[in-house]
Structures are given as C-alpha cells and as structure tokens.
Amino acid sequence: MVTWMKRDEDQLLTVGSQVYSSEARYSVSHSRHQKMWELSIRDVRFSDAGLYECQLTTHPPASLFFWLRVVEARAVIRGGPAVHVPTGGRFTLHCAVHLATETPSYIFWFHNGTMVNFLPRRGLRVEPRGHASSVLRVSRVMWQDAGTYTCEPHRAVPANMTVHVVEEMWLEVLAVVVALVAVLLGYSKYKRAYWSFRGVPSAPNSLPFVGHTVPLMKKASWLYTDKLYREQGANKVLGLYLFHVPRLFVTDPELVKTLLVKDFDHFADRVNLSINNEEEEYLNELLTKVKGDHWKGVRSVLSPSFTSGRLKTMFPLVEDKADQLITYIKKQIKSDPAIQLKETFGLYTLEVISSCAFGVETNALTDGNSIFKEKVDALSKPSKWRILKILGALMIPWVYKILKIRISTPENTFFKEVVEENIRKREKGEKRGDFLDIMLEAREDQQNPSAKTPKYKLENKTVVANSFLFIIAGFDTTATTLSLVTFQLARYKHYQDRVREELREIIKENGTLTYQTVMETKLLDAVIQETLRMYPPAHATERQCTKEYKLAEPEITITSDVVITVPIWSLHHDPRYWEAPGTFMPERFLPENKDKIVSGTFLPFGLGPRNCIGMRFALMETKIALAKTLLNFQISCVPGEEELMLDPTPGLLRAAKNTRLVFTPLE
Ligand code: HEM
Numbered sequence: 001m002v003t004w005m006k007r008d009e010d011q012l013l014t015v016g017s018q019v020y021s022s023e024a025r026y027s028v029s030h031s032r033h034q035k036m037w038e039l040s041i042r043d044v045r046f047s048d049a050g051l052y053e054c055q056l057t058t059h060p061p062a063s064l065f066f067w068l069r070v071v072e073a074r075a076v077i078r079g080g081p082a083v084h085v086p087t088g089g090r091f092t093l094h095c096a097v098h099l100a101t102e103t104p105s106y107i108f109w110f111h112n113g114t115m116v117n118f119l120p121r122r123g124l125r126v127e128p129r130g131h132a133s134s135v136l137r138v139s140r141v142m143w144q145d146a147g148t149y150t151c152e153p154h155r156a157v158p159a160n161m162t163v164h165v166v167e168e169m170w171l172e173v174l175a176v177v178v179a180l181v182a183v184l185l186g187y188s189k190y191k192r193a194y195w196s197f198r199g200v201p202s203a204p205n206s207l208p209f210v211g212h213t214v215p216l217m218k219k220a221s222w223l224y225t226d227k228l229y230r231e232q233g234a235n236k237v238l239g240l241y242l243f244h245v246p247r248l249f250v251t252d253p254e255l256v257k258t259l260l261v262k263d264f265d266h267f268a269d270r271v272n273l274s275i276n277n278e279e280e281e282y283l284n285e286l287l288t289k290v291k292g293d294h295w296k297g298v299r300s301v302l303s304p305s306f307t308s309g310r311l312k313t314m315f316p317l318v319e320d321k322a323d324q325l326i327t328y329i330k331k332q333i334k335s336d337p338a339i340q341l342k343e344t345f346g347l348y349t350l351e352v353i354s355s356c357a358f359g360v361e362t363n364a365l366t367d368g369n370s371i372f373k374e375k376v377d378a379l380s381k382p383s384k385w386r387i388l389k390i391l392g393a394l395m396i397p398w399v400y401k402i403l404k405i406r407i408s409t410p411e412n413t414f415f416k417e418v419v420e421e422n423i424r425k426r427e428k429g430e431k432r433g434d435f436l437d438i439m440l441e442a443r444e445d446q447q448n449p450s451a452k453t454p455k456y457k458l459e460n461k462t463v464v465a466n467s468f469l470f471i472i473a474g475f476d477t478t479a480t481t482l483s484l485v486t487f488q489l490a491r492y493k494h495y496q497d498r499v500r501e502e503l504r505e506i507i508k509e510n511g512t513l514t515y516q517t518v519m520e521t522k523l524l525d526a527v528i529q530e531t532l533r534m535y536p537p538a539h540a541t542e543r544q545c546t547k548e549y550k551l552a553e554p555e556i557t558i559t560s561d562v563v564i565t566v567p568i569w570s571l572h573h574d575p576r577y578w579e580a581p582g583t584f585m586p587e588r589f590l591p592e593n594k595d596k597i598v599s600g601t602f603l604p605f606g607l608g609p610r611n612c613i614g615m616r617f618a619l620m621e622t623k624i625a626l627a628k629t630l631l632n633f634q635i636s637c638v639p640g641e642e643e644l645m646l647d648p649t650p651g652l653l654r655a656a657k658n659t660r661l662v663f664t665p666l667e
Contacts, residue, residue: 002037004028007051007065014039046070073100073156075107077149080161086168089141093161095151096133104153107134112147141165184209194246195239198556202239203228211241217387219648222539222569225249229570236553240565243395247542248564253577253600255551256566260543260608267543268292268610271563273390273407274397280408282416282461286469287613292546297456299613301442302466305435306613311620313433314356315515318621321351322628324365329633329663338638338660341483345625349479350376350471352621357470358422359432375411380476380651387650415468423463435470439463470614476652478618480537481528482625483655487644488531489626490635490661492584499524500630507631518623526589528622532604534584535646539569539653541606568603569653577601633663 004013012020014028025042041048049070056062078094085091097104109116109126116136117126123139132153138145146165152158166174188208195202206212215224229251232238236252250256259267269291275284283289290298304310325348332339347364350373354360362372382390386409393400393407400407419436426440443458489496502524506517542565549558558564573581577598578588587593605612612618629635638660645656 001057002030003055003057004037004039005053005055007053009050044070046072071099071101073104073153074098075151075153075156075159077151077159077161080159082162082164084164084166084171084174085141085145086166086171087141087143088168090137090139091141091163092138093136093149093151094129094133095136095153095159097153097156100132100153100156102155103131104156107132107151107153109134109136110150110152111145113150188244191244192241194241198239200237200239200248200554200556201232201235202241206241209243211243211245213242213391216240216242217391217650219650220646221650222567222653225540225565225567226570226573229567229574237551242563245395246562248558248562250564250566251570253571253598256571256603256607257600259549259564260566260606260610263549264608264610266547266549266558267545267564268295269544269546270610271394271542271544273393274401275407276401276404277406277408280406280412282465283408283412285459285462285465287466288469288473294456295610297458298462298466299609301439301456301458301462302435302613304442305438306615306617308616310438311616312515314617315518315620315624317355317434318352319513319624319628321348321355321365322624324348324351325625326628326632328365329629330665333663333665337662337664339663341486341659341661342479342655342657345479345482345486346377346475347373348625349475349482349621353471353474353478356434356617357474358419358436358467359430359434360418360422375414376471376475379409379411379472381649382651412468415471416464419464419467422467423460436463436467439466473612474614474618474621476654477537478621480652480654481532481618481622483659484535484537484644485528485531485622485626486629486635486661487637487655487659488534488584489527489630490637491642491644493636495523495527495584495586496630496635499527499626503627503631513624513627515620518627519620521623521627522590523586524623524626525619526586528619528626529589529602529604530584530586533572533578533588533602534582535644535653535655536568536572536604537652537654538604538606538612539567541566541568541603543610566603566607568606571601571603574601629663632666634666636662636664638662 001016003015005011006013013026014020017028017030019026019028027040027042029038029040030036031038037054039052039054049068052066052068054064054066074097075095076098078096083091093109095107095109097107107128111124116124123141124145125137127135127137129135134151134153136149136151143165146163149161149163150158151161185208192206192208192211203212207214215221218224228238228240228249232251236250236255238249238251240247240249250259270288272289272291275281285298287295287298287302325344328347329339329344332344350364350370351362354362354372360372362370364370364373389405390407393405399405422436423440426436431437439458440463443460443463446458489499499521502521503513506513506521510517542563545558545560545562545564548560550556551558571577575581578601579585588597600607605615605618641660645659647654647656
C-alpha cells in the first residue's frame with residue numbers, strides 16, 4: 001500500500017485509496033496491473049507547490065520524494081504596453097504564451113472587449129504562429145482601430161496592449177519632440193557633468209534641468225547641506241548644481257579664508273538678480289548687489305555709518321528703544337506672562353533700524369504694530385510664488401529682460417517713497433545724526449566744488465536703496481538673534497543669573513550702562529556668540545567667482561560662472577573644530593579661550609572685506625536689549641515648551657514662529 005504526504009507541511013493526503021485530506025481537490029488512483037499509485041490534484045494553486053512524499057508500507061518503509069513547482073502560464077504581447085500608429089498605416093501584435101505546461105487549445109484576441117478572431121473585419125487578420133503564439137495584423141489603420149487589444153490564451157493570464165491612433169503628421173511631430181527631449185536631456189547631463197569633468201566630487205541625485213535645486217530650496221535646507229558636508233569626509237570642496245549653475249561648497253576653513261579674504265578679488269561679488277525695469281532701477285545700487293569697484297565705492301560711503309564713534313552717538317537712541325521694549329513687555333505680561341519672542345523683538349529691531357536708518361518713528365512698540373511692521377514682514381517672508389519668481393530671474397535673466405518683468409514688490413515702493421520723503425525733509429535742514437544724515441553729508445561733501453573728484457559718485461538712488469537695505473538686512477537677523485539668545489538663557493538659568501550678575505557689577509561700578517561698558521561685557525558677549533555659533537541666522541553665504549581662479553587642492557580652475565558657497569551652519573557644528581558642538585558652552589568665547597577657536601570656523605557675520613557691514617550695530621542693539629531685559633525680568637521656559645524649535649521655512653534660520661518665554665518682573 002502507498003501513502004501520499006505533503007512533506008513540507010507534514011500533511012497526510014492519502015492512505016491507500018482513502019483520501020485523508022479535507023480538501024476535495026485530492027484524489028488517488030491505483031492501477032494494480034501497473035503497480036501504480038497516482039496522486040491527482042485538481043484546480044492547482046501556488047500553495048500546492050512543495051515537497052511530496054510517496055511512502056510504501058514495507059518494512060522498513062521506503063519513500064520517494066517529489067518537488068512540485070507550480071507555474072502560471074501568461075500571455076505576453078511584444079513591445080507593450082502601448083504603441084502609436086498613424087492613420088493609413090499598419091500594425092502587428094505578437095502574442096506568445098510563457099510558462100505554459102501544455103499547448104493552449106486556443107488563443108483569442110479581443111478589441112475593446114469584442115472577440116475579433118472570427119469577426120470578418122476589413123483589414124484585420126488573426127493568424128496562429130506555432131503551438132503557443134498568435135499574431136494579429138491590422139492594415140489601413142483607421143481611428144476606430146484605436147483602443148485596448150487583449151490576447152487571451154486558454155488557461156493563461158491574458159495580456160493587454162493599448163493602440164493609439166494618431167494623425168500621420170502627429171507621429172512625425174512626436175518623433176521630433178522625442179528627439180528634442182533627448183537632446184535637452186543630453187545637454188542637461190553635459191552641464192551637470194561640470195564637476196565630474198574636473199574630478200571634483202559632487203553631491204548625489206542631481207536631477208535633469210534642476211540639479212540640486214529642490215533640496216537646496218526646500219525647508220530647513222541647512223540640514224540637507226549638513227548631511228552632504230558630513231558625508232564627504234576629508235574632501236575640501238563638493239560640487240552641486242542650482243539648475244545648471246555649478247556651485248562649489250567650500251568646507252575647509254583654511255580654504256574659506258583663502259577665497260573670502262586672501263584672494264577676495266577673485267570672489268568679490270554676490271550672485272544677483274538683474275533689474276530690468278526703470279522704476280526699480282534704484283535697486284541696482286543695493287550694497288548687496290553692486291559689483292567690483294562700484295561695490296568698493298558704495299561700501300566706502302556706507303562704512304562710516306558703522307564706526308565706533310557713530311555707533312556711540314546712536315547709542316542713546318537705541319537705548320531709548322530698549323527702554324520702550326521693557327515698557328512694552330511689562331504691559332504685555334499683565335494679560336499673558338508668556339511673550340511671543342519673534343513678534344516682540346521684531347517690533348524693537350524695526351523701531352531701532354527705521355529710526356537709525358532714516359529717522360522714522362514707526363511707533364511699533366507703543367502701538368503694538370504699525371504699517372511699517374506689516375510691510376517689512378511681507379518683505380522678509382516671501383511667498384512661494386515670489387521665491388519662484390526670484391529663482392526664475394536668477395536662471396533665465398534674459399527672459400526677464402525681454403519681458404521687463406518686475407522683481408520688486410509694492411512694499412519696496414512703499415519704503416522707497418518713505419526714504420525719498422525723508423531726504424526732502426533733510427534737504428530743508430532737519431538733522432538726526434542717523435545713517436541717512438551720514439550718507440547725505442557724504443553726498444554734500446562730494447558736491448563741494450573744492451572737493452577732489454570722487455572715485456565713486458554718490459547719487460540719490462544709492463542713498464534710497466541702501467537706507468531701505470539696512471531695514472531689510474538688519475530687522476529680521478537681529479530680532480532672530482534676540483529670540484534665540486533669550487531662549488538659551490531661559491533654558492540655561494545659571495548663565496542667565498551670571499550674566500545678570502555681570503550687568504549689576506557694571507552698573508555698581510559705572511552707575512549706568514554706556515556704549516563702552518555694554519560692548520565690553522564678557523559673559524553677555526560669550527552667550528551671544530555661542531548662540532550665533534549654534535544657531536547662525538545666516539546659515540550659509542556665497543560669492544560669485546569674478547576672475548578665473550586656480551585652486552591648488554584639488555587642482556582645478558574655478559571659472560567665472562561658478563558660485564562658491566560657505567556652509568556656515570556645518571562649520572559651526574563640526575566636531576573637528578568644536579568640542580561637543582551640540583552643547584551650549586559660552587565659555588568657548590570668553591577672552592581667555594578665544595584663541596583656541598580655529599579661524600575660519602566661526603562666521604555668523606561672514607568673512608573678509610564683504611562681511612556684514614552692520615555687525616557692530618547689530619551687536620550693540622542686541623546687547624543693550626538683552627541687558628535691559630535681564631535687569632528687569634527673570635525669563636523662563638513655558639512649561640512643556642522647553643525645546644527650541646526652528647522655523648523650517650527657507651531663508652534665515654529662525655526660532656519657530658510661536659516660540660514663547662515667560663517674563664517675570666524682578667523686584
Ligand atoms: C545678528 C544680526 C546679523 C547677522 C547674523 C548678519 C549676518 C550677515 C551675513 C552672514 C552676511 C554675509 C557676509 C558674507 O557674505 O561674508 C551679512 C551681510 C550684510 N549685512 Fe548683516 N547680519 C546682521 C545684522 C545686520 C544689520 C543690523 C545690518 C544693517 C544695519 C546688516 C547689513 C548687512 C549688509 C548691508 C550686508 C551685505 C554687505 C556687503 O555685501 O558688502 N546686517 N550679514
């Protein structure tokens with residue numbers, strides 16, 4: 001007698017001619033004459049595959065093993081899943097059955113669900129080909145021949161093919177389009193091979209036409225670039241593409257110093273938008289935009305605004321705004337002790353910068369808001385549409401030029417008109433000792449007939465553009481810094497207490513806070529610097545190569561279409577230069593430790609001749625506001641909001657919009 005078993009599942013199927021399995025699909029037949037026991041399985045499924053044992057009830061028992069492989073026959077139409085054929089042309093569909101264990105008894109063809117094997121139809125023929133394939137031919141193709149063709153062999157999974165019928169001419173057009181796309185793809189590949197041609201390692205996943213633009217423009221882009229920075233190990237540079245423009249990430253501090261300081265004349269400019277409209281032509285005078293000698297001229301006119309002497313004169317003005325900030329916070333905490341940082345410090349920095357830049361009192365702190373605040377907010381947080389428009393102007397400036405597309409917004413016009421109005425007032429004799437006065441004095445000096453012909457002639461449009469620039473460059477950066485520093489002081493209370501102690505000592509010794517004493521605070525300064533290290537509002541800076549440059553290592557020539565980028569955030573967090581970079585340790589910036597900082601690794605205000613012109617002003621503004629705040633309030637985290645969240649929107653690195661702290665008045 002013979003027993004059949006499914007060995008891999010330990011399932012007894014049959015004993016003699018008795019079926020033991022509960023499945024009715026099994027049966028056994030015994031041919032005495034041939035001494036054969038045959039196991040049959042109906043409706044075979046994939047789960048039937050496996051090891052089968054045929055055991056003889058002899059002593060000792062003898063077994064035979066069989067592997068059963070289950071395959072599924074399927075139809076395959078060559079060249080699928082879709083074809084385009086022109087009207088009047090012809091097409092042939094070949095269908096073959098794969099993995100069939102037996103010859104299919106028929107192969108049917110369907111067109112849009114209707115069987116066509118036996119349907120007499122003009123120009124359509126079905127012919128068998130060998131045992132397991134069939135051919136469908138259509139000649140003199142008409143529109144009606146379009147649709148889905150199905151090949152359905154007996155006991156096999158059917159296959160589909162979509163036939164698109166196109167006007168003969170369209171097929172040619174299609175061929176041209178395909179060829180054009182292929183050429184464009186080839187061109188894009190060639191452009192994005194710039195770095196590999198030069199043997200420079202480049203970031204992975206550069207996409208046709210856009211390169212690495214998507215992750216570079218995405219939220220929290222400093223995390224993307226930081227990942228690249230970490231992955232590239234000892235390489236000093238890394239190639240990327242903004243669309244097709246090659247960008248060189250410079251990640252070695254020594255090289256950063258060489259390019260930004262020593263060989264500055266090769267990298268003197270920033271990447272800039274072209275302005276094509278007469279009305280916004282004054283924006284070409286922005287310090288951030290001007291190039292080469294023109295930049296030198298504008299910078300030399302603006303620099304005197306930021307000397308220690310000038311800042312000292314402005315100090316009382318800024319201190320007055322810091323006092324208004326304290327009054328504002330005191331009023332606010334009567335209704336809610338948790339203060340929105342960015343909003344509050346934004347009102348303060350806007351008051352300071354608009355007062356110091358062109359003598360406008362915005363009353364933001366006394367009224368809690370102002371038209372100025374609305375306009376400046378709109379400018380510092382551009383919409384997605386505006387970011388796209390700016391990207392377009394960078395990539396296809398010639399289109400913008402031809403179409404005279406405007407880059408500026410109604411907010412730009414608002415500030416332009418405010419400055420022009422103030423210039424008119426100053427020309428009538430009004431003076432405030434602010435940036436606007438300094439620029440107008442420089443212009444007057446140049447116009448003096450006895451003065452030497454200036455290398456660079458200061459025009460009205462330069463004064464207008466740069467008064468406006470100071471607002472844009474100084475408002476958000478400083479408000480962000482104040483928010484981040486206060487948050488760190490709330491998190492690390494012992495530093496808060498020690499800074500307060502330092503300030504009280506200064507007042508004890510000098511009676512009051514002065515420009516000199518505030519600027520010379522040691523721990524307050526260290527706390528600000530350490531916050532700027534951990535959270536640099538400008539997380540990267542860049543320069544346009546202006547003159548071909550030979551880099552020694554790696555040995556490459558940087559051509560004038562290349563933009564170099566310095567990943568400030570990554571250099572600030574590199575454990576090779578900073579011990580425990582994720583830990584808040586202001587001691588690193590105390591005078592006795594400052595010389596341990598590796599130069600070229602700390603760049604919150606950039607580096608070289610084109611660094612931040614407003615650095616000292618920003619530090620003065622930040623320090624006096626922090627000093628007054630700490631002398632008036634104990635600051636602490638809102639329970640449950642102890643983690644600093646960053647705002648991922650592209651642009652500046654900021655604390656998240658709703659970051660709050662509790663302000664408790666000190667006795
Ligand atoms: C904490 C606040 C600030 C931070 C973190 C900051 C940071 C920076 C950085 C990183 C740069 C680029 C430097 C480079 O490429 O090497 C820059 C440029 C600049 N900043 Fe600031 N900034 C701040 C405040 C200010 C203020 C208050 C003003 C004006 C009153 C200002 C005006 C400018 C200008 C005009 C430039 C362009 C300089 C040029 O191209 O010659 N910044 N800033």
